[in-house]
Every structure is written in C-alpha cells, then in structure tokens.
Amino acid sequence: MRNIYLISLFSLLIPCLLPGQPFKVFDNFSELEERIQQTKNTTTLVVNFWATWCSPCIKELPHFSTLHDKYTNSDIEVLLVSLDMKSRMDEAFIPFLKKHKIKPEIILLSDQDADNWIPRVHEDWGGAIPVTVLVRGDQRDIFQGEFEDFSDLENFVANFLKKMGKPMPPIKGS
Amino acid sequence: MKSPARILVLLACAFLLFSAGDDPSHYVVGDRAEDFSLRNVDGSMVSFSDYTSAKGFILVFTCNHCPYAQLYERRIIELHNKYSSKGYPVIAINPNDPKIVPEDSFDEMVKRAKSKRYPFAYLFDSTQTVYPLFGANRTPHAFVLDKNLVIRYIGAIDDNPETPAAVKRRYVENAVESLLRDERPDPDFTRAIGCTIKRKRK
Incomplete structure (x- = not known):
C-alpha cells in the first residue's frame, strides 16, 4: 500500500523533473554566426529572434514549431534564438521551455553588445523583436514584426525561395 | 534682380530634390525636429519650447510594459538627474497603443511615474503621430537633440542592457558630453534590442 503511494507520488513528480528542450548558450555573437555558417548552402535557415x-x-x-514539423528533413531548418536574460535563465527561460513543447533548435544569445551584432544579422534590422531572418547560402531576407498566421510565415519562406527560382521543398514524410 | 531670384528658386528646388532622396519618411541625424505638444502625466501639455533654458534634450521613447524599458528605467532617471542641470533634460514619450498593451495606458503611465518618482516629463503619444517622425522603432529608443532641435544622436542608451555595471560605452552620455564641449557625437548612431512599438490596428 505504501509503495502505491510512493509510486503515484513519484509519477506526479516526473513531469517536473523532466528537462525541457535542451539549448546552447552563446555569450558571443560569433558563435551564432558560426552555427549559421555550418548550414548547408542548399538549406534555408529560418532564424527567429524572440524572448x-x-x-x-x-x-x-507555435508557427515556427509547425514549420519545423512540416518541413524539417526537407531543406528547411528552424533556429530559435532567445534574447532572454542569462541572469534569469533558471527563473524564466528554463521553466518556459519545460512548460512549452518547443521542437526546433534553441539558442540563448547573451551577447549584450547589440550595436555590434544587429547589423551582422541583417542591415535593415532596427533591433525590435520579434524578427525573422532567412538565410540560404549568401542570400538573406528579413521580416520585422509578428507573423499573425502560419501561412504568413510559410509564404515568407516560399517568396524568398521563389526569388531564387527555387520551389518550396516537399513536405516532410511526403 | 530677376536672375538672382531665379537662381535662389532653382537652388531651393535642387535642395528639396536632394533632401527628398535622402529617406524623407523620418528624421535622421542632422535633421531638425519639429516641436510637438503632448500630454504629460501631470495633465499639462508639454513641448520642447516650454524648456526655455534648455541647451538640448535627451528624448527617450519608452513605456511601462517592456522589460528592456524597465531595465533602463533607473538609468533614464539617472541621465535626467545628471544632465538636466547642465541643460539637457530627459523627455520620455510612450508611443504604444494601450488597446494592445493595457499596461501602457495613460492612467498606468501616471501610476508608474508616481511610484518610480520620475523626475522628467513622461508624455503620451496618444495619436501615434510623433514617434513615426523620429523613426522610433522600439522601446527604449533614444535621441539627443541640440538647442536648435537638430538631432545629433540616435540609438541605444549604452552597450549593456542586462548588466549596468558591465557597461563600457555610455552612448547617450557621450553624445551629451560631446555637445557640451561643442563637438560632434561619435558614434552618432547605434542599434539596440527592444520591444516593438505597438501600433494601432486599423
């Protein structure tokens, strides 16, 4: 009888003990730049800056998770770069990741010298978030603001590829 | 007498054409700002021209809700305390639509200014007509103006939002100090992370 209590207590605790999505912390923007450069030339990297x-x-x-689900393994990669405060990582960032099931790759960028790295993300970026940048080889495009619907995000990627004469890649699994 | 006038007109046209090609949608460094009249948290209407002894201004688009604005709140107060006596008072403007962020309503501004004891004017751009002129695109977004309302610096307050103790470059302070020495601020433009300005939905 006692064991049953213990087991049920333990099973209640499990969700709290499970780690959220793993993530890397980059203190220097050049680490993120390297990560971006590691992407294949034929892959479209969708980089979203958020917090x-x-x-x-x-x-x-959720639109970025949907994009990830629909197209990953299909020449589209999603990278979520959080600008959360490193000093509040344990109170804010990690609990958020535990609570929300976010599937795309996550990076916490804590480089504070934004004047140095904002133009390296995109020349047109004013610095407000959210912002989404597409990278494919040496081509980049930027959308400043929030995607209201998933289709807005999907169209943004499709138009970017269209400008290069490329079709949208096939949907994952099809 | 006819031809000098014609030349003047031609020059004026050339100037207009030239300046029109130079991003006319909002002010850039070197442009002269127009005065405005916006409601302050004390109920009065405030304009640059009310500050008769000012040598310039530290204008900051900021708001209640944005964590980056909150990170800089103390530093904005300190800027005013340090520079208003030297002729450069802070004027803060909240550009956000409170229908999108209720925390940025005029009543909430009044409360925040009171509880944090803002020593400067905290104005509400209720019609959202002032911030686009300045090209403000985030909170906080700082502008340093000289006596003639010419914009001499646009950008970040300093280079470390999260850790004030680790700041290396105090951009706004440097700009004001340069102007006090009659020098050109360098840098005169920087970028920073911030919250989007919440524009009224049409």
Missing part, C-alpha cells in the same frame, strides 16, 4: 518576455514573440512561436 520569453516578448508577448508577440510567444504568440507566433
């Missing part, structure tokens, strides 16, 4: 405290970012986050 747990940014409500429009949180609202559009």
Whole structure:
C-alpha cells in the first residue's frame, strides 16, 4: 500500500523533473554566426529572434514549431534564438521551455553588445523583436514584426525561395 | 534682380530634390525636429519650447510594459538627474497603443511615474503621430537633440542592457558630453534590442 503511494507520488513528480528542450548558450555573437555558417548552402535557415518576455514573440512561436514539423528533413531548418536574460535563465527561460513543447533548435544569445551584432544579422534590422531572418547560402531576407498566421510565415519562406527560382521543398514524410 | 531670384528658386528646388532622396519618411541625424505638444502625466501639455533654458534634450521613447524599458528605467532617471542641470533634460514619450498593451495606458503611465518618482516629463503619444517622425522603432529608443532641435544622436542608451555595471560605452552620455564641449557625437548612431512599438490596428 505504501509503495502505491510512493509510486503515484513519484509519477506526479516526473513531469517536473523532466528537462525541457535542451539549448546552447552563446555569450558571443560569433558563435551564432558560426552555427549559421555550418548550414548547408542548399538549406534555408529560418532564424527567429524572440524572448520569453516578448508577448508577440510567444504568440507566433507555435508557427515556427509547425514549420519545423512540416518541413524539417526537407531543406528547411528552424533556429530559435532567445534574447532572454542569462541572469534569469533558471527563473524564466528554463521553466518556459519545460512548460512549452518547443521542437526546433534553441539558442540563448547573451551577447549584450547589440550595436555590434544587429547589423551582422541583417542591415535593415532596427533591433525590435520579434524578427525573422532567412538565410540560404549568401542570400538573406528579413521580416520585422509578428507573423499573425502560419501561412504568413510559410509564404515568407516560399517568396524568398521563389526569388531564387527555387520551389518550396516537399513536405516532410511526403 | 530677376536672375538672382531665379537662381535662389532653382537652388531651393535642387535642395528639396536632394533632401527628398535622402529617406524623407523620418528624421535622421542632422535633421531638425519639429516641436510637438503632448500630454504629460501631470495633465499639462508639454513641448520642447516650454524648456526655455534648455541647451538640448535627451528624448527617450519608452513605456511601462517592456522589460528592456524597465531595465533602463533607473538609468533614464539617472541621465535626467545628471544632465538636466547642465541643460539637457530627459523627455520620455510612450508611443504604444494601450488597446494592445493595457499596461501602457495613460492612467498606468501616471501610476508608474508616481511610484518610480520620475523626475522628467513622461508624455503620451496618444495619436501615434510623433514617434513615426523620429523613426522610433522600439522601446527604449533614444535621441539627443541640440538647442536648435537638430538631432545629433540616435540609438541605444549604452552597450549593456542586462548588466549596468558591465557597461563600457555610455552612448547617450557621450553624445551629451560631446555637445557640451561643442563637438560632434561619435558614434552618432547605434542599434539596440527592444520591444516593438505597438501600433494601432486599423
């Protein structure tokens, strides 16, 4: 009888003990630049800058998971770069990742010298988040603001590829 | 007398054409700002021209809700305390639509200014007509103006939002100090992370 209590207590605790999505912390933007450069020339990298405290970012986050689910293994990669405060990682960032099932790759970028790295992401970026940058080889495109619907994000990627004369890759599994 | 006038007109046209090609949608460094009249948290209407002894201004688009604005709140107060007596007061403007972020309503601004004891004017761009002129695109977004309302610096307050103790470059302070020495601020433009400005939905 006692064992049953213990087991049920333990099973209640399991969700709290499970880690959230793993992530890397980059203190220097050049680490992120390297990560971006490691992507194949034929892959479209969708880089979204967000933070747990940014409500429009949180609202559009599921669209990036959908894009990941629909197209990964299919020449589209999603990279979620959080600008959360490193000093509040344990209170804010990790609990958020535990609570939300986010599947794309996550990086926490804590490089504070934004004037140095914002133009290296995209020349047109004013610095407000959310922002989404597409990278494919030496081509880049930027969308500043929030994607209201998944189709807006999908169209943004499709138009980027279209400008290069490329079709949208096949949907995962098809 | 006819031809000098014609030349003047031609020059004026050339100038207009030239300046029109130079991103006319909002001010850039070197442009002269127009005065505005916006409601302050104390209920009064505030314009640059009210500050008769000012040598310039530290204008900051900021708001209540944005964590980056909150990170800089203390530093904005300190800027005013340090520079208003030297002729450069802070004027803060909240550009956000409170229908999108209720925390940025005028009433909430009044509360925050009171509880945090803002020593500067905290104005509400309720019609959202001032921030686009400046090209403000995030909160916080700082502008340093000289006596003639010419914009001399646009950008970040400093280079470390998260850790004030680790700041290496105090951009706004440097700009004001340069102007106090009659020098050109360098850098006169920087970028920073911030929250989007919440524009009224049409």
